[in-house]
Amino acid sequence: MDEIELLCATWADRLLDRSEDLLRLLTSVATRDSAVAELDSAVDTLRGGRQELERFAGHAGGRVCTFLPSNNVLYSYVLFGLMPGLWSDEVLVRPSARTRDVVLRLHELLKDVPHNPVSMVDVSQREFVALCRQAQMVVFTGRYENLQDIRNAIPADIPVLGLGSGPNPVVAGPYADVSEVVRATTESRLFNGGQDCLCPDLLIAHSSLYPQIREELAAVFSTIPRARREQPGLIAPPMFYPDAFDAAAAFVETHRDKVVSGGGIDAPNRWLEPTVVEFPGLSETHPPELFSPVLCLTSYTEPYQVRAWLESETETERGMYVSVYGEPGLPDPVLGTSVNCGPRTSFDVENGNQPFGGYGRRASARWQHGEVVARPLLLSREAGRHPAPEVSHTSVAAR
Numbered sequence: 001m002d003e004i005e006l007l008c009a010t011w012a013d014r015l016l017d018r019s020e021d022l023l024r025l026l027t028s029v030a031t032r033d034s035a036v037a038e039l040d041s042a043v044d045t046l047r048g049g050r051q052e053l054e055r056f057a058g059h060a061g062g063r064v065c066t067f068l069p070s071n072n073v074l075y076s077y078v079l080f081g082l083m084p085g086l087w088s089d090e091v092l093v094r095p096s097a098r099t100r101d102v103v104l105r106l107h108e109l110l111k112d113v114p115h116n117p118v119s120m121v122d123v124s125q126r127e128f129v130a131l132c133r134q135a136q137m138v139v140f141t142g143r144y145e146n147l148q149d150i151r152n153a154i155p156a157d158i159p160v161l162g163l164g165s166g167p168n169p170v171v172a173g174p175y176a177d178v179s180e181v182v183r184a185t186t187e188s189r190l191f192n193g194g195q196d197c198l199c200p201d202l203l204i205a206h207s208s209l210y211p212q213i214r215e216e217l218a219a220v221f222s223t224i225p226r227a228r229r230e231q232p233g234l235i236a237p238p239m240f241y242p243d244a245f246d247a248a249a250a251f252v253e254t255h256r257d258k259v260v261s262g263g264g265i266d267a268p269n270r271w272l273e274p275t276v277v278e279f280p281g282l283s284e285t286h287p288p289e290l291f292s293p294v295l296c297l298t299s300y301t302e303p304y305q306v307r308a309w310l311e312s313e314t315e316t317e318r319g320m321y322v323s324v325y326g327e328p329g330l331p332d333p334v335l336g337t338s339v340n341c342g343p344r345t346s347f348d349v350e351n352g353n354q355p356f357g358g359y360g361r362r363a364s365a366r367w368q369h370g371e372v373v374a375r376p377l378l379l380s381r382e383a384g385r386h387p388a389p390e391v392s393h394t395s396v397a398a399r
Contacts (some may be wrong), residue, residue, distance in 0.1 A: 004086055007115060008049035013081055014113045015043055015074075019073065021109055026074060029102055029240050032232045034192035035074075042078040045352030052353040053086055056384025062136025063090040064379075066130065067150070069163075070096035070140035070241065071195060077110070078119070079352055080139050084379055085117025088136065094119045094128045095209035096142070098241060108188050113131040129153050137161065137383055144362045153365045163356065163379050165197035165289045166320025166338065166363045168346045171206040171306055172213055173327025180324050181205075181342075182216045185236070185295070190224060190274060193237045194243065194293040198346040201287045202296045202325070204306060210299040215280070217297065218261035221274040224293075237291055238271045245270045246293030252277065260297070277347040282306070286314045303329025310336030319360030333360060354378060 015022065019039060026035035036102050044284065068081040088151065095103035100122070108119045121128060129150060132138045138148050140158045151160040154345045181203075189199050191246075195300070205213045207251050227235040239245040249265050255277050264273030274293040279285040282305055287296045300306050308332065309315060319337025323345055333340050337359035341349045350356065355376030357364025365374040368384060 002050070004053060005050040008046045008086070008335050008372065010114055011078075012043045012046040014110070015046070017041065018109060022106075025097055025102060025105055025109065027230050029073065029099055029229075029237060030071070030195070031229045031237050034196070037191075037359045038072055038075045041350075041352055042075050042191050045075075045078055045083065046231075048351075048353035051082060052083075052378070052380050056087075060087045060136065060380075060383035061089050062275055063092065063131075064139065065092045065132045065135040066094070066139040067128070067141060067358045068093055068103060069197075070098035071192070071197070071338070073099055073106055074353070076141070077106060078381070080114070080141075081118040084137075084383070085115075085350075086362050087135070087266060087348060087380060087383060088117070089255060090119065091117045092119050092128075092131055092135075094121050094123065094125075111267055121249065125150075127338075133160070137379070139163070139379065143203075145374050147367075156370050157365055159382065161379065161382060162361075162365050162367060163200070163320070164362045164364065166199040166318040166358060166360060167287060167315075168198060168206055168321045168323070168339075169202040169291065169310075170200045170323045170325070170345075171327055172203065172206050172209055172325050173303070173329070175328070176206070176209060176326030176343075178209055178212050182241070184323070184325075184345050185217070185221050186224075187346055188294045190234055190293050191347065193235070193239060194274075195228075195240060195291055196352060198293070198321070199291075200289050200346070202285065203296065204282060204309075205297065205299050205300050206327070207301045214260065214276075214297060217295070218276055221261045221276055221295075226271065235269070238269055239292060240270075241291065242270065244291040245272065247288070248290050248313060249295050251288070251290060252294060282309050283312075285309075285341075285366045286312075293318055303327055306330060307335060312336075312340055313359075317360050318362040320358040320363040321329060321349070337374065339365075357382065 038127040063086040112367045141163045147162045172307045224236045260278045262275035279298040285298045316337045320336040321339045325343045339358045355378040357376045361374040364377045
């Protein structure tokens with residue numbers, strides 16, 4: 001076992017040794033099940049660190065500056081803090097204001113692990129941007145508009161990796177197993193109460209199966225119990241993020257006449273009942289990232305309609321993942337700018353040692369020298385002197 005492999009194994013063991021403290025902390029912002037999944041993913045990523053580093057040549061060095069996301073705080077700490085420390089000289093991490101206290105407590109739990117490379121920098125965005133001007137790489141997770149402000153404030157030769165989100169639609173074709181589609185969609189939509197960028201916002205069902213899927217989905221959503229975050233199992237917890245709750249509640253109220261299941265709103269306790277909202281046609285259905293237990297539902301009759309939707313301007317901008325069940329007319333590995341997961345959810349394919357995201361510039365893209373290359377991102381690959389070549393589905397002048 002070499003030095004890097006030993007260090008990664010030591011980090012992974014420390015997470016497991018402190019698992020109960022970590023889970024207790026994480027359930028202040030996430031459900032018990034999602035916290036356990038997050039810990040498992042963090043440990044798996046660390047154990048795969050040696051193999052990941054073998055994929056790029058040379059020692060990248062320099063400073064990495066990361067704007068940490070507000071969710072998946074432990075997993076993000078590993079992906080954007082510990083892992084870059086294996087190939088960089090310095091890792092500066094700025095917590096999101098929405099989960100600042102939790103991230104600072106997390107760092108207190110982990111800062112004494114051997115050779116922890118993370119320096120937690122609790123300063124204003126303006127002050128952190130000043131530090132980014134001396135970075136070898138900047139990692140930003142968050143709103144696309146904020147990404148543009150930040151990349152315009154630092155030298156154009158510094159690569160900025162933007163990791164955003166997408167609708168991650170599920171397609172249920174004419175040969176899909178309805179029970180499997182309903183199960184997988186429910187579990188992925190309601191993962192952490194719907195508060196994850198990998199959750200699907202839309203289910204697109206073939207017209208031949210639509211009535212059955214609509215009925216079964218509505219029935220299953222109605223059985224999800226309201227519970228505190230600490231309770232194991234698939235639950236409907238109170239939402240943690242006030243802005244996400246307000247946006248989702250407003251969405252439900254705006255489309256109240258289209259609600260086929262759920263729709264209950266308890267504003268004082270920031271709780272939203274798992275909700276299915278039905279839309280009459282696919283072509284004009286472009287739901288926002290709902291970040292909540294709200295799923296949109298619509299239908300199609302021919303696969304070209306789904307393909308055209310994924311290739312529309314709105315969806316190519318934010319293409320991330322698409323799950324395809326029982327639709328032989330959509331076999332391509334990339335549809336529009338969305339990576340085709342096949343009959344699996346985006347959670348099933350996500351891997352901390354593999355590139356993340358799709359080919360939509362709002363989902364995952366590298367910005368440098370006034371241009372953007374949209375593609376799935378892996379920090380170690382992007383930091384290598386000669387990143388592994390990959391065909392980009394979006395490579396245009398940045399604007």
